[in-house]
Amino acid sequence: MVQNDPLLSSQVLLMGKSGSGKTSMRSIIFANYIARDTRRLGATIDVEHSHVRFLGNLVLNLWDCGGQDTFMENYFTSQRDNIFRNVEVLIYVFDVESRELEKDMHYYQSCLEAILQNSPDAKIFCLVHKMDLIFKEREDDLKRLSRPLACTCFRTSIWDETLYKAWSSIVYQLIPNVQQLECNLRNFAQIIEADEVLLFERATFLVISHYQCKEQRDAHRFEKISNIIKQFKLSCSKLAASFQSMEVRNSNFAAFIDVFTSNTYVMVIMSDPSIPSAATLINIRNARRHFEKLERVDGPKHSLHMRMR
């Protein structure tokens, strides 16, 4: 099937200089274990081994560019068309510690040229990473350099909430029909009398959308929940198990995390302990069908687009 061919699936390209933090970022967002020997001596040659899929049909590929290694340079130049094919999203990571600003901008622009040639509809995001170290306003420069393509810039660091928020925004922009999804989510929450309902992306547990009926105290709760579940997924993976659903209950609340659509998980929080679990689970199951229909609206169009290439 066309979808399974890695060279033809839509890809999310994560690019940047070697050492700019891409591997850490991928590991943190996708809960991949970083084994010691992948602290590699050379650059990442990742395109054949990519198996991180997210948003259902997107494949994440990491690429180093701008390295000193001439072998890498040549490979990069010769494989350019392959690399930049079917790019749905380009996420370019700038290391704020870098001393070679001119060179970084130069490589960024050559990537943009390749994108313009091969995947002109790609969405472009720039992350200025390791922002816990220095504060720099590069946004205007980057926007200017990216013309005619539009790019969105984020400041990120793995040590505060900016990384999670940046990737959440990226994923939010990639979900088709996201506003409709939000509206339906609100209705769903009000019908089942939930305190809060969250919609997570399946692979990364990034919060796509949420509804809350009253003010919550902790602004960082999305990231914390995401971290908890990803840790649990890591534990599960050690048993070669995959996470499907979870219920947490005590005298004050009940929380349900369950598979929702092909791309999402849902988390429902009920503060009325008298409502039995079975009732909420039935509600979630019924809602699932409705939301899947919403997603499938865009689905066939997408694979149609693939086949035509």
Added chain:
Amino acid sequence: LSGDQSILVSFILTGQNYTFFFYFLFALSFRPFHVEPRNIVGDDAQEQVSSEAAALSSRVHYYGRLTASSDRLLVPPDHVIPSPEDIYVYSPLGTAFKVQGGDSTAKNPSIVTIFAIWNTMMGTSILSMPWGIKQAGFTLGIIIIVLMGLLTLYCCYRVLKSTKSIPHVDTSDWEFPDVCKYYFGGFGKWSSLVFSLVSLIGAMVVYWVLMSNFLFNTGKFIYNYVHNVSTSDAFGTNGTDRVICPYPNLDPDGDSSTLQYYVKENSTGQVFDLWWSKTNTIPFYLIVLLLPLLNFRSASFFARFTFLGTLSVVYLIFLVTYKAIRLGFHLDFHWFDSSTFFVPEFRSLFPQLSGVLTLAFFIHNCIITLMKNNKHQENNVRDLSLAYLLVGLTYLYVGVLIFAAFPSPPLSKECIEPNFLDNFPSSDVLVFVARACLLFQMTSVYPLLGYLVRVQLMGQLFGDHYPGFLHVFILNILVVGAGVLMARFYPNIGSIIRYSGALCGLALVFVLPSLIHLTSLNRRGELRWPSAVFHGFLVLLGVANLFGQFFM
């Protein structure tokens, strides 16, 4: 199901997928992924863990699972770790305790700092104050105490300020030897070390002499009390408050320090006096007690007993007041000529007092550390001055009262001993208590001094505070040997104090602080003639102080 704390795990296998129902049980083998504390046990009952701190904790927890524990890739760098005030310890029951950071407990109010300085400065030189005033003359003695206090206070202020004028370097944990090393390189480091050791070893020798003295007198008191022997052989006053003159001086022009050799050993022929002799046997008995204590690796046990020093000083003040009330004042002012019972008001032996006072007012090697923990740093100078004032007043009080109360008609003021407790017979109960207290206090402080010597010397020579048992043992043997020799052959604590005081004071009180101040002014280009002349004069004073010990 009850509460946050009871959770159960059960696994249900359904086909190819595992569905987990989570009710976590708080067993030690299951680490809770996240527990939001409901309450903080700490100073402020209303406080909660800040949301940023909780988020960072969650992140660090998660990142720790992504790599091997030895991999440094996802270890939080220093600048993201919160300050000690924001660090909490989570207990398994969901409460969080705020850890009192080391810094917050080390800030003392002014009164505590002043007291600490007073406590540290009060040493055995308090026992030599009456003798020192006697050597200098009553009026001149008082003047010299005041002047030396002011002089050493100014030099101490210079030491305190020396770290502030160093640019571009973080001097927050520097002590005075580090400052010397910064300005004068290796020479500065070694000279400040050597002179600091002089003061410490001098103090240890004085301690040995005094401990032998007190042990002798305590033993003699107990023996006489048990065997009901009353000794009235020493020359002294009659009556209940007896004051004795151990070495009556038939030649009024010499100074009493040469009279050690006229010791008239009590020839009652008793075995006890043969085996219990102040200079012949007791110094050696002390070796058995103290040498093992010196070899301990850590002196923190002995640091608990520093309160005994305060108690001893307070008791001495009480004792002095009591004796003065009982004996009354005996003062007669002869300005420059001496009489049979009194000394002139101005004597040429005054450098001996200034030597003693240099050590009495010495705190320059640790004042920076003591002041570091002052809560209001802007009051440092004021607090230092107050501490010096208190110390000076204490010394003046003890010295003047004993000198004035010394019963001069039967006894000459020349009889005042370098250790004024020697002027009281061993049968005096109050003085016996003082001697016993001081003996106990010195036994507990002696290992502490030995530890300081070892740390400074071994640290500089070998880089390690305890390079090996043999090194430390040899050092202890040398130090103890010096003490024993002094106690055997020259147990005059007045001389030991003044020589070691003048010597170490030369470097650490007069020369180094002044030179450092002049050098830093010079480097900044702010050196002016009055300042240079004044500080040069201070250096000369230090040198004169040292020479005066030998020639006067």
